[in-house]
Amino acid sequence: MKNLPLFGGRNLSAWLVLGCSLIAISGCGDTPSASPTTSVTPVETSVASPPSKPTSIAVETELPFKFPLTGLPSSKEVKTRPYMVMVENAPQARPQTGLDQADIVYEILAEGEITRFVSVFQSHEAKTIGPVRSIRPYFVEIGDSLDAVIVHAGWSQDAMNIMAGRKLAHLDEVYGDGAFYWRADDRKAPHNLYTSVDKMKQGVEARKFRTEWNGPLLTFAKDGQNKLTGAAVTHIQIPYLQGYFVSYEYNAAEGVYKRSMDGKPHVDKETGKQLQTTNLLVLESKHKILDKEGRRTVDVFGPDKGLILQQGKSQQITWERKGGLIRAYAEGTEVPLLPGNTWVQFVPEGTAIKTE
Known part of the structure; x- marks a missing residue:
């Protein structure tokens, strides 16, 4: 323990043509098994027992696009804005839902000596995310830098001043956007508020927020291997x-x-x-x-x-x-x-x- 202060299908076709020709010469063109007198047994055997369905040769194809925040393959170009959801981490909020589907999660201290999660969703259509809680100025800064739609339930005055001053797109359950959230009945408020990607999409449409992403791009290793030079850490x-x-x-x-x-x-x-x-x-x-x-x-x-x-x-x-x-x-x-x-x-x- 260390204490570290931080700082093939063409060939198959040819064989089939050859096989049929040889069978025709043998007088058994429509017969599913080879003539006993034929002298080209290897070819006749392969034609006599064709598969019941055409076989296909598996070809690995690389998907043409990448998800911007994970670098993982995507079948289509992703241009939609991500959602940045404030997720609570008080003991009453654990275990949370949906963090396993976030592209990026920032864990940062809030008041009360408990951390809060800034969870960013773009590549997964998470059906449940939460519990959702309030926002602070430094959380707003992360959402703004990502050009994300900011999703929260309440705020500090300084956080609201930033969002209002910059005209940032945000959905606030406490003041006017409750339709895009729901409360679960297995926990007590305020630790039971949830949303989903589908609900957030509805909110974006209702509030007429811009949907096309103007956000920054991350840098990913091209070969999928790290080049780190420090110590092994398990x-x-x-x-x-x-x-x-x-x-x-x-x-x-x-x-x-x-x-x-x-x-x-x-x-x-x-x-x-x-x-x-x-x-x-x-x-x-x-x-x-x-x-x-x-x-x-x-x-x-x-x-x-x-x-x-x-x-x-x-x-x-x-x-x-x-x-x-x-x-x-x-x-x-x-x-x-x-x-x-x-x-x-x-x-x-x-x-x-x-x-x-």
């Missing part, structure tokens, strides 16, 4: 405040990091599947408490130090928001992501990360 612990911590364990068979909270697998409520990520970034950031309620500012612009993990290896990086997205750099060169989903863990500067 386990990492990320301690947030009040003893609450997150950990990830590398699963070599699947090539992903599987997530746990408080020492237990962090699963999706509907599927029971453990949350996982292909790319894991742990980023130091300046944090500052603003008031007695514990509201804070969190720097989501950088530059600052960090760590990236892919395929069981790590690399220390600097991070910075450039071209509208938070990106990792090593010696001045951008570190590409691997095709797949990404989790980004923001932690206060000086947080002691444990790896092994």
Whole structure:
């Protein structure tokens, strides 16, 4: 354990023609089995027992497009705006639903020493997402930089000032957009509010928001392999405040990091599947408490130090928001992501990360 301060069909046709010709010469053109007197047994045998259905030769075809936020293959070009949904992480909200279908998830401290998830959906039509909660200014900054439709239930005044001043597209359950959400009956409010991609699409149509995406592009490794030069890391612990911590364990068979909270697998409520990520970034950031309620500012612009993990290896990086997205750099060169989903863990500067 290390304590790291963070910083073929043509050939078949020819044989069939040849076989039929030889059978015709033998006087058995319409006979399903070969004449006993024929002298070309190998050819006759192959014609005498044809498959009941035409056989097809499997040809691997590469899909022509990629999903912008995962780099995974897509059959069509994706130009629709993503949705950025604020998902709660208080104990009463666990386990959450839909985070396993997000392209990117940012985990960041809110007030009360509990983190909140900024979950970004573009490549999956998630049917249930939540519980949905309120938004803060630094969450707005992430949504704005992604050119996403921001989905939330309530806000701080500073967050609303930003959204109103910039005329950002957002759906707020508390003030006027309740039709695009629902409340589950198996949990108590406010920990029971949910939405879906279909509901959010209805909201975008009703509010006449722009649907075509003007967002930035991520950089993905072309060969699907990481080039990280740091130490192997199969386990990492990320301690947030009040003893609450997150950990990830590398699963070599699947090539992903599987997530746990408080020492237990962090699963999706509907599927029971453990949350996982292909790319894991742990980023130091300046944090500052603003008031007695514990509201804070969190720097989501950088530059600052960090760590990236892919395929069981790590690399220390600097991070910075450039071209509208938070990106990792090593010696001045951008570190590409691997095709797949990404989790980004923001932690206060000086947080002691444990790896092994």
